Amino acid sequence: xxxxxLDFIIFFPIVVMGYFALPFRFRWxxxxxxxxxxxxxxxxxxxxxxxxxxxxxxxxxxGIGSSKTPRGRTLFLLMSLIGNFxxxxxxxxxxxxxxNFEFLFDFYRIPLPALKVLLPVxxxxxxxxxxxxxxxxxxxxxxxERHFGYFALYxxxxxxxxxxxxxxxxxxxxxxxxxxxxxxxxxxxxxxxMMVGFFKKLVIADRLSVYVNDVYNNPGKYHGMPIIxxxxxxxxxxxxxxxxxxxxxxxxxxxxxxxxxxxxxxxFFSTSISEFWHRWHISLSSWLRDYxxxxxxxxxxxxxxxxxxxxxTFFLSGLWHGAGWTYVIWGTLHGVYCVTSIITQPLRTxxxxxxxxxxxxxxxxVLKVLITFHLVWISWYLFRASDLTATCTLFMNTFKDFRLxxxxxxxxxxxxxxxxxxxxxxVMETVHLFQERRFAVQAWVLRQPLPLRWGIxxxxxxxxxxxxxxxxxxxxxxxx
Amino acid sequence: MNKMRTIxxxxxxxxxxxxxxAGLRQAYYAFITPRDTYLQEQExxxxxxxxxxxALFGDSHALLSVQARLLGNAANLxxxxxxxxxRYYKLDYNLRKNPGKLKTIILPLDMHSFSPVxxxxxxxxxxSRYVNFADYVWQTGFTTKALRxxxxxxxxxxxxxxxEIYAALPSNVREKTRAGxxxxxxxxxxxxxxxxxxxxxxxxHYGEQREWRSEKALRYFNRIKTLCQKENINVVFxxxxxxxxxxxxxxEIVPIDEFDRFTQELVDDxxxxxxxxxxxxxxxxxxxxxxxxxxxxEGSIIFSQRFARDLTDLGALHPAxxxxxx
Numbered sequence: 001x002x003x004x005x006l007d008f009i010i011f012f013p014i015v016v017m018g019y020f021a022l023p024f025r026f027r028w029x030x031x032x033x034x035x036x037x038x039x040x041x042x043x044x045x046x047x048x049x050x051x052x053x054x055x056x057x058x059x060x061x062x063g064i065g066s067s068k069t070p071r072g073r074t075l076f077l078l079m080s081l082i083g084n085f086x087x088x089x090x091x092x093x094x095x096x097x098x099x100n101f102e103f104l105f106d107f108y109r110i111p112l113p114a115l116k117v118l119l120p121v122x123x124x125x126x127x128x129x130x131x132x133x134x135x136x137x138x139x140x141x142x143x144x145e146r147h148f149g150y151f152a153l154y155x156x157x158x159x160x161x162x163x164x165x166x167x168x169x170x171x172x173x174x175x176x177x178x179x180x181x182x183x184x185x186x187x188x189x190x191x192x193x194m195m196v197g198f199f200k201k202l203v204i205a206d207r208l209s210v211y212v213n214d215v216y217n218n219p220g221k222y223h224g225m226p227i228i229x230x231x232x233x234x235x236x237x238x239x240x241x242x243x244x245x246x247x248x249x250x251x252x253x254x255x256x257x258x259x260x261x262x263x264x265x266x267x268f269f270s271t272s273i274s275e276f277w278h279r280w281h282i283s284l285s286s287w288l289r290d291y292x293x294x295x296x297x298x299x300x301x302x303x304x305x306x307x308x309x310x311x312x313t314f315f316l317s318g319l320w321h322g323a324g325w326t327y328v329i330w331g332t333l334h335g336v337y338c339v340t341s342i343i344t345q346p347l348r349t350x351x352x353x354x355x356x357x358x359x360x361x362x363x364x365x366v367l368k369v370l371i372t373f374h375l376v377w378i379s380w381y382l383f384r385a386s387d388l389t390a391t392c393t394l395f396m397n398t399f400k401d402f403r404l405x406x407x408x409x410x411x412x413x414x415x416x417x418x419x420x421x422x423x424x425x426x427v428m429e430t431v432h433l434f435q436e437r438r439f440a441v442q443a444w445v446l447r448q449p450l451p452l453r454w455g456i457x458x459x460x461x462x463x464x465x466x467x468x469x470x471x472x473x474x475x476x477x478x479x480x
Numbered sequence: 481m482n483k484m485r486t487i488x489x490x491x492x493x494x495x496x497x498x499x500x501x502a503g504l505r506q507a508y509y510a511f512i513t514p515r516d517t518y519l520q521e522q523e524x525x526x527x528x529x530x531x532x533x534x535a536l537f538g539d540s541h542a543l544l545s546v547q548a549r550l551l552g553n554a555a556n557l558x559x560x561x562x563x564x565x566x567r568y569y570k571l572d573y574n575l576r577k578n579p580g581k582l583k584t585i586i587l588p589l590d591m592h593s594f595s596p597v598x599x600x601x602x603x604x605x606x607x608s609r610y611v612n613f614a615d616y617v618w619q620t621g622f623t624t625k626a627l628r629x630x631x632x633x634x635x636x637x638x639x640x641x642x643x644e645i646y647a648a649l650p651s652n653v654r655e656k657t658r659a660g661x662x663x664x665x666x667x668x669x670x671x672x673x674x675x676x677x678x679x680x681x682x683x684x685h686y687g688e689q690r691e692w693r694s695e696k697a698l699r700y701f702n703r704i705k706t707l708c709q710k711e712n713i714n715v716v717f718x719x720x721x722x723x724x725x726x727x728x729x730x731x732e733i734v735p736i737d738e739f740d741r742f743t744q745e746l747v748d749d750x751x752x753x754x755x756x757x758x759x760x761x762x763x764x765x766x767x768x769x770x771x772x773x774x775x776x777x778e779g780s781i782i783f784s785q786r787f788a789r790d791l792t793d794l795g796a797l798h799p800a801x802x803x804x805x806x
Contacts, residue, residue, distance in 0.1 A: 006628045184486055207642075416646035454493060458500055465639050466504070470632060 001041040003248045004201055004473070011038070012252060015158075019256055024179040028149050031256075035158035039121075042162075046120040049087065054155045056083040057130040058148055061137040065144035073138060080134040084127045091120055096323035122162030124320055128287055130155050133169040135291055142169050150176050157258075159249040163242070165263040165283035172258070180257025190254030192442060195460050197247030200240035202468030204428065207413075207421045208233040208240075209473060214412035216384050219393040224402035225409050227394055234384050235377055236425050239267065242281070266432045271368035273337040276376060284320070288313050307342070311335040321383075326391060330382040337375055420467050501636075508638035512648050525555045525574070531581050534716070534791060535574075537567050538588040539598075541720040544774045546586075550784035551791065563601035564593070564700040565619065566610070571704060573610040575711055584714040584791075587704070589743045589755065590722075591692065591734045592685035599697025666776055668723055668769035678729045681772055685730070692734040693742070705750055716794065717747055717755045721783060724763040726772040756790055758783070 001007050015034045019027055040047050056079070063076035089097075098105065105111070133154070136142035145151040154173045160166075215222050215230035222230075246263035253260045263283050270276035277285045289298075296309040311332065318331015357364040385391040410418060431441050445456055514520065525535070533553040536542045543558035557570065567587070575582065592598045602619055611619070613630050620626045632639050673681075686692060708715055722730075747755045761783075762768050768779030775783055 006631060007624060414643070414646045416649070417642045420642050454496065457493075458497065461497070462500065462504065465636050466641055468640060470628075470640055 001038045003245060003252075004198065004206075004470075007041065016255055020182045028153050028176060031158070032149060032153045032156065035153065035156040035161060038158040039156065039161055042121050043118065046118075049091070049120055049123070050126065050156060051152075053084065053087065053126060053130050054152045056080060057134050057155070058145070058151050060134050061144040061151075062146070064134070064137050077134060077138045080131065084131050088123060088127050091117055091123055093319075093323045125164045125166055126155055126161060128284070128320075129166050132166070132287060132291065133173075136169055142173075145169070145173060157253070159253040159258075160260055163245045163249070164281075165246055165249065165261045166287055167260060167283070171261065175258050178257075183257070186257065187255050189442070189446075190251040190256075192445075192457075193251030193254065194248050195251075195457075195464070197244040197249075197251060198464050198468070199424070199460060200244030200247065200428065202464055202470065203424045204421060205237045205241035205244060206469035206471065206473050207417060207424075207467070208237040210417070210469075211413040211421075212237055212384065216390070216394065217386070219385070219390040220397070222408060222411075223397045223400045225404065225406040226412065227398045229409055230412070231377060231380055231384075233421070234380050235268075235373075238380070238383070239264070240428070266436055268373055268429070269369055269432065269436050270372050271365060272341060272372055273334060273375060274341065276372055277334070277338075284317070288317055288320075292316065307339045310338050310342075314338065325388055326382045326385055329388075330379050333379050333382065424463075424467070504638050505636075508641065508644075512638070512641060512644045521555070521557060525557060525581075526578055528555070528581070531583055534584045534586055535582055536586040537571060538562065538586065538718075538720070539590075539593075540774060541590055541722075542586065542588055542718070544770070545720050545780055545783050546787060547780050547784045550781065551788045561598075561601055563599045564697040564704070565600060565602045568700040568703050568707070569610040569615065572707060575707065575713075582711075582713055584716060585708070586716050586718055589717045589719050589746070590759075591727075591730045591736075591739060594694055594697045594701075595686045595692045596689070596694040596697070597687035597691075598685055599694045599700075666770040667767055668725075668771060668776075669766035672725070672766070673772060678725065678772065681726075682729055682733060686733045690733045692739065701746070709751075715750060715753045716791065717743075717753060718787075719743075719755070719757045719759040721758045721761045721768075721775060721779075722773045723766055723769045724760075725766075727760065727763065729772075754794060756787075758787075761786075 001011060011034070015030070018030050022030055036047055036050075039050060060076045060080035060083075063079070064073045067073045067076060133142065133145075133151075137144050145154070150173065153176055154167075154169060157167075157172065212230050212234045215226055216234070243264035246260075250260045250262070261283055263281060265279040265282065267276050267279040270279055293309055293313045296312060297305055298309060299306050301309070312335075314331045314335030315328065316331070317334070318328045321327040321331065352358055352364065357367070381395055382391050385394055413421075434441055445453060448456070514523065525532075532555050534551065535554065536546055536548070536556045536558050538558040539562045540558070540560045543556060543560065546556055546558075548554045548556040557574070559566070559570075562570075571585070613634050616629070617626050620629075682690070707713075744755070747753050762775075762779065765779075768775055768782060770776035770779075
């Protein structure tokens, strides 16, 4: 089920009403059933995978908890790792792997196997979530959960099941044991966050996607400015699509009394690539940091190993996003950015001092934000293009027949739609700018006199209705 | 007490929300939809005093082939992509809204008129002004899609209104007219379509299944018949002109003899109905077509004059008040 569908608009109030109407001891059953239904609406067959993943990690964690020897604990951890990564490999990476080793299969005259399966929605998200639980149990940071129902709910909790945030068991599991009574203020706050999410998804992301799809799905069709505009639009599309999903997830969980982690923290105000990754898809970057980067030694090793750790982490982050070379190179490029940034740090500091930038810190800050934004911007060419050939074509065509005021800019989308999209981005980024300056926008709204406060709610609601795209487009991160 | 206050506040909030919604809905109907060229035709039809001699209810063939002003006291209410289901609802709406205004209606009997993809075409965007939701659900079944369409087109017609705002901008109305005229100026003889384009059109008209007869479309045809008989409205059926290229391609899908027999039976079973067959009228005049199956500007003038004469001969039309040389 999609958040941006009528089905969800009907489903969610029913679940919330049922949730608060039921006695506490039965609520987990309702939430679990609702979560399975939510996922099953997409493809009921794949509920088996979800269930298998749940059983696997439930058993592994209990095994780790009851093992007397470190060897036994390690064996159970391995069981979970092999099972989860095996599932991920089979459904997500198998065809990518075989197609890349085609020459070997050809050489040994082995018929090339191909799996004709649909990528299960959100498999990377729930696999990483359950894995974090088992690893935490192994590390002694989390006690194994004995109640299968609560654990299953942790794996499948519908607001964050298919596209995160990837929640840690230490944070989410205990919340299921707390009785949440109906709270008007909390519900209002949750609904407001959901509304922001819908605004991002329907008004910005889905509108810009029309432009982006036209340009990126036809790599040879446009030259110059339309490609540049499409890549800027994609930058905001992917942000609004994913952070919009996270907002709806966080908001809908809050309505029921659950707090999910923040997944985006105004990433386009980052002053460096490493800061960008502290603000973008926080739940994944912190997962990779805690379970991969630090396990490899993090930064507390020799410089060369540190660089290696960074590159490996970003390489795998790219691979997590998709089974394709464009994603792998996209991830690695971010790793290269980080390593280059560390290596050139002393030189850049000296240059900044020479240029006098240190005396104008505000300008210096703005420049850093702009440079980081554009380094990320370039990488979206890889992320969005269908393959490496399309990436190259689009990149080369950017410089071909370049005209600043190219009338083709309005070819993929009419001027009113472009203006509506750009205005919506400006509104969003202005709010972000205020938030960046530690101005609590939501708290400010809630402090306003009733007419103004309601005016803001109405304006947002009707802006979503009048300017939203209601084509029920899937969220980009579903495919990961 | 606190609970009561919350309930009252929520109710007040929702009341204002509904009031704003009603205002926006009204504004949309008042300022945006009247810019729709088809709706303008419908509005002028409604505003016209007295009865029309004839009114056309067809798809793009009828719309582009006939210039109503050349017929005289006539209206062309045809709409792009219209099938027999939509046509029934539109006729029903006009009979209720404009009683006594219709004397004779023109209905198409083209080769694609009863194909499942075309005849059953039921476009909620254009039909929502004629079809109430109950009828719509009856049509489509009580599905999520029906509910979604209801919310979008009946409850929130102004939802996602940027394309309509764009189309309503004065510069774009001019541009649309210019583009329409440009399309109307094309000449099939100078720009013949390739095999791929012909194949694509056949799929648009007959679907991948290449079928030409839909029982559902036929049911609505019969509902129109009942309606016309009840309201005492005369009917003239027309096979609109197509190019030879179109005819040859469509003949591979539609068995012509069987189709003609079938449509002739429909006409014969309809008391007082007449059939005017112009299908092959311009087989040797590709220069009169804008594309495979639509007449261009010159073609529409020549055809409209011919059509006016024939309707006058049938007694359905009084002599045209305006004439133009091709």
